[in-house]
Amino acid sequence: MQLHSELDKNIQYFEDIFTDCGDMVKRKFPISASLSRHAYVIYFDAMADRQILEASVLPRLMASAQKQPENFFVPPISLLETIKEGGMTTADLREETDVDKIIHAVLAGDTAIMVDGSETAVLVATKGFPNRGVPETSTEVVVQGSNEAFSEVMRINTALIRRRIKDPTLKVKQMQVGRRTVTDIALCYLDGIVRKEVLARAEKRIQNIDIDGILDCGALEEFIEEDYQSPFPQTQITERPDKAASAILEGRIAIVVDNSPMVILIPAIIDSFFQSAEDYNQRWEIMSLSRLIRFVAAFFALALPGLYIAVTTFHPNMLPMILTFKMAAARESIPFPAVLEVLIMEFAFELLREAGIRLPRPVGSSIGIIGGLIVGEAAVSAGIVSPIVVIIVALTGIASFAIPSYSLVAAFRLSKFLIIALAAALGLLGFWIALLILLIHLASLKSFGLPYLFPFAAGDINGFTDFKDSIFRLPIIFMKKRPIYANPEQEIRLDTAKLGNPRDRE
């Protein structure tokens, strides 16, 4: 629908639409010397920045318009020109004639100004709702490195990325999803370096979403993944702008969702969940060790309880004699089978973890002490669980915190129970069957066409160069090619011609 030239009809229309919207500010005021012509301003309180509006838009508009002759607003001179000449001190203006678009703009925090006799409204970009600025990292903390984190406002998030990549080919492609929430979504990528088929897939999948609302990135993730039934994350989530920028440089796409302090990185493979932003801020030897530890931790978090059950219940003769005796002695007075023992402790641990999230921060640590130390100690001395099981479960828990990605750990936590169940039924055979089930599942996953197990499987697509930044993190100088995510026509990222022999550096 188009705007009417008669202001009162327009006013009536907007009044009808925004009935009972108590947070809306509407004002009609005269703008000609004789007070015969009027203007109408609408915006949402606290969605629009009142300071811009009241300091630099409205007063000047009123003051300058009153100096104009009576018939000034009669076409062909456009309203926009007048307001510009009138000295409006903001640059971000646009004209709009379509009522629906005006409504959407106002709902997003813009201010609409309409005047008598004009079929065009002026939209002033006044989006300025309260937000918490640029917060500090809370879930992906590093020892050395940036501490900025994404916040809930999309524009701030894209700015944080733009500040790190000052290149005109950094594109921020915006879309809207959700019939009612009309959530802004921005795809940030480097044109030319991104793989076109991945970008096309991502755009298509986002465009195909028809839902009433997307409130955070989790819901969006589910819509753009290949296998939404898998417990394993096929997109990576980060709160760190430096991580997002580094991903974009590698040819990946960062999806910024408005109202979410997390940014989605695609494509994501299992290897990417083992990488931390800090890996490139420390010496490569040390970080290679860290990477190795993370992979070992992943195995512990996944398989340790299952392995313990399989070995103690089915194959005690596998272990050296003395260890077998020690374990048997520890379990001597325990009334439960090993599975039940492990399950009790695992349940207790999951309980602690779940409770720890809900508790206010100051109380959280005391729960850790009560739960971990006192209850664990009491359970052992009461003879309900053996000390070895406490060690195993604690080790599993600690190992799960060594992996940088929360969502991958969550998948491991769930898979752990599959391994425990099968190991309890069939010993080592069951343990291996469970591992193979997981491996088959992981091998079947793809993230935007990229095999999830890359580079451990299908590593030859990229000539195995991706192994340089996988289980080990080799020196950056070795990584001349971009990883698999990048468009193969743009695979060189490091030109070593001028670098010369590093040993001869002056």
Place this chain on the structure above:
Amino acid sequence: MTNTAIKHDGFALNNKISLRQLQALLFLEIFGFGVTALPRRVAESAAQDGWIAVLLATAMIIPMVMIATHVTKLAPGLSFHDFASKLLTRPIGIIISLIFCTRLVLLAAFNLRIFAEITRQTMLPSTPFAAVFVSMLLLAAYGAAKGIETRARMAEVLIFIVLLPLIFVFGISGRDIDFTNLAPVLASSPASILSGSFSAFFAFSGVEVLLLLGPYLSRPKDLTKSANKVIITMGIFMAIVTAVTIARFGPANIIHQMWPVLKMMDTISLPGSIIDRQGALIMTFWIISAYATINAALFFSSLLLKDVVKRGKHSYYILGLVPIIAILAHLPENLVSVYDYFNLANSTFGLTTMVAIPLLLFIIAKIRRFKRAEY
């Protein structure tokens, strides 16, 4: 298609595997199961010259591989059944496909039974066969249902898990080995070596799936070369394993070991290890080999059935084949009759699919001057 063309075609082609993946698949499918009983079987006739028999068998299998891959490359876009039907009319195509399918089902059943026997002996003495059958078959079925791409990526990961314990064990086995057990070289009669190599020939059971792979290769042109490479590598590996195992136990003792390679892994003393017995090592090697072989047989037999019936997904046929394989695996009363049945199946169905069918297709294609497809 050049190498770069494939790289530019997205990350990976859908439902296609690379030649590297093919090699990993073949290695896993054939090697593990082929090698476990191999030293005993060749030592039975060729004694200490068993390893020569293995090398001879490798030399015998190579021409068959070349013929099979040549046939596959004639029409890489066509499924085996379609190709055979085109060349020999549809009824004969169906018969050949069903023979092929039977062979693979028998192979799966045999391997499943052997797997269960070994599991009972080494790990789970009191667990019933049914539990082992069901769990392993369902695992293999799950893997097969996921399709060729998943199988290929699995193979690339699994091959390390299989090879590492093997290399580890054979690498440190030096101190226990008495190489004088291998002397005198070539003392056995040519006839006994030949008969040993006939047994060793069937260690390569499963190689015939090369005939079925046509539609799934991203670069069919180099199929022959990569298949030969992996078969020769495998042959050399098998010969080394055979030689080391015979040297370890001696040709007289080895024929009393049902699965000498596993026995060897189990009894070698590892210096300073926390694992007292290498049950875990055997299990990794053994479970994964069993999985790979049964999975391959299930996958390809279901594909053949699907192509013959021309309806539905291959995973439906897997579901139908699972109980059949379980029942077949349960039929023989004891281990001796298992091997009797297996020898019988090998010399009938095995020879047909490994030698007769590729030869037949090759000759008919030559006579009918079947033009090689463009690719």
